[in-house]
Amino acid sequence: MNSVQQNSETNTNKHYLVVLGAAESGIGAAILAKRKGYTVFVSDGSTIKPHYKKELIDNNIEFEEGTHTEAKILAANEVVKSPGIPEKNAMVKKIREKGIGIISEIELAYRFKGDSKIIAITGSNGKSTCTSLIYHICKTAGLDCALVGNIGYSFAKQIAEEPKEIYVAEISSFQLDDIQHFRADIGILLNITEDHLDRYDYKFENYINSKFNLIRNKQSTDYFIYCKDDEVTMQYLSNHILPTNSMPFSMNQELQNGAWIIGDQMMIKALDEKFEMSIYDFALKGKHNQYNTMAAGIASVILNIRKEKIREAVTTFKNLEHRMEHVADVRGIEFINDSKATNVNSTWYALESLEKPTILILGGVDKGNDYTILEELVKTKVKAIVCLGIDNTKIHAAFGAMVPVIIDTDSAALAVEESFKLAAKGDAVLLSPACASFDLFKNYEDRGTQFKEAVKAL
Structure with missing residues (x-):
């Protein structure tokens, strides 16, 4: 027996589904549920992007943005929670307290x-x-x-x-x-x-x-x-x-x-x-x-x-955008976009795969990073580190004694410009930040795109 049936006594409509979050997974869940006969209500505490809003309107799905109407959400038989919403979210806690089943879009x-x-x-x-x-x-x-x-x-x-x-x-x-x-x-x-x-x-x-x-x-x-x-x-x-x-x-x-x-x-x-x-x-x-x-x-x-x-x-097979993506060779210097490397292990893999002396662009929002696993690769492969973030203290502390040059930048354009100055023919400039991007960018895609634009402007 699924949770729609289990919670049926809380609502006369046995298939009243609430979707929390109106990004890709939430919109997809809402559209599928609607087509399978559920009554669907979508609630997003932030602003819904225009193209997603259009999809909701086109599919005649009721929604709200910028708020959560508690009475409508807690009347649900079941809730689909977007993966980006954590358990500590206040509305999620209330849903759990009421015993309403929460599932993911893939379920x-x-x-x-x-x-x-x-x-x-x-x-x-x-x-x-x-x-x-x-x-x-x-x-x-x-x-x-x-x-x-x-x-x-x-x-x-x-x-x-x-x-x-x-x-x-x-x-x-x-x-x-x-x-x-x-x-x-x-x-x-x-x-x-x-x-x-x-x-x-x-x-x-x-x-x-x-x-x-x-x-x-x-x-x-x-x-x-x-x-x-x-x-x-x-x-x-x-x-x-x-x-x-x-x-x-x-x-x-x-x-x-x-x-x-x-x-x-x-x-x-x-x-x-x-x-x-x-x-x-x-x-x-x-x-x-x-x-x-x-x-x-x-x-x-x-x-x-x-x-x-x-x-x-x-x-x-062609590699993915923002994952060890060759951007360009400029005066014999190879520029590589690995913006999708949002943790230290990803950056380790990126450095491990390179054979050239490297200018490494690191930094962003640190998620509790332990940089020690990078030390051996940094010692043997990295000529200089260009920090791309608001707070780069931890990077300086981790690599200051083993890399002769570490400089701070606060934009993709400046990071590319400084890296270009530090690199020589035969070197690689690698954007592999080991950090999340949302201190200076919308997401890792935005960071990678700005990096590529800056390289092409050289």
Whole structure:
């Protein structure tokens, strides 16, 4: 029995659904619910963007912005909460106190997916790239598929407007927090590092448990793909029963099933299939992307995609915008936009993949960063650090003794200008901030776009 039925006595309409938050996931949930016969009310405490407001009006969905009408919200049988809204939100607390069920958009989407398959990818780092690569492989193979979830297009809206046979979904911990029955046919957990701890009472174990919600409802016919080299993942699995149909991937050892790299060869062994490919043929470079490619390769074999199609897709994939994106070469200096690196581990992966002397642009809103994991790479690869943020004290303290030049800037244009002065022919200028962006920018996309515009203006 779902929570709509359980809470029916609180409202004469058994399908009165309130959606909190009117961004991509909230709008998608509202549209799907409306088309499935729910009475829907959308409430956003901030201003709703014009294009989202138009979608609500076009679909005849009642909404409010800039406020929360408590009586209307607390009359709901069920609430869909946008992933950006934390549990400590005052309205969320009132909903919980009244015993009204709260679900995520992906849970609502799951109810109406029909017989379609879900490939769900989560992890602290690399999930957007891995999700996009799997989607690219599926498209190359001619499968009827959609790219959905945290990567930018609402899962619920896709089901409402153009259902597919396969959904390749990037799933965040926030989305997994409010699932009930959601499960993936193929679930991929890339890695777990400390991130978003402000949302998890600063307890790493709470964040870890959230990630493992990915397999909470796993059935015997589902597959679980995980990184055998990730210490946090393996520590958790050592205290839990490993699910059936588990497929690990590793760079450190040959495996009975799954994927591994020995020397320059990737090997995949799954479902009595064997697949081999040189890492030099991967379109994606860097150690972290070898992990992404192994995970994507296993999923593709499980989907019975032909080897030649997997090989073709892996060699033709184009990297995502704002993720190790080559912007331009200016007087022999390469400019790279990795604005999506909003935590220290992402920046580690970025630096690890570079072979050139580097001017590193760091900074923004610090989320409790521990910069010690970057020390060895900074010592060996970084010529100078250009800080891009309002408060750069922590960066100066962490690297002041090991980098000869650290300067402060407060705009993308100034950061690019100073980096250009510090760089020489053959160097790289890498924007990989290791921090959130909202001190100086709207989001990481805005930061990356301003960086690219500044480079092109040189």
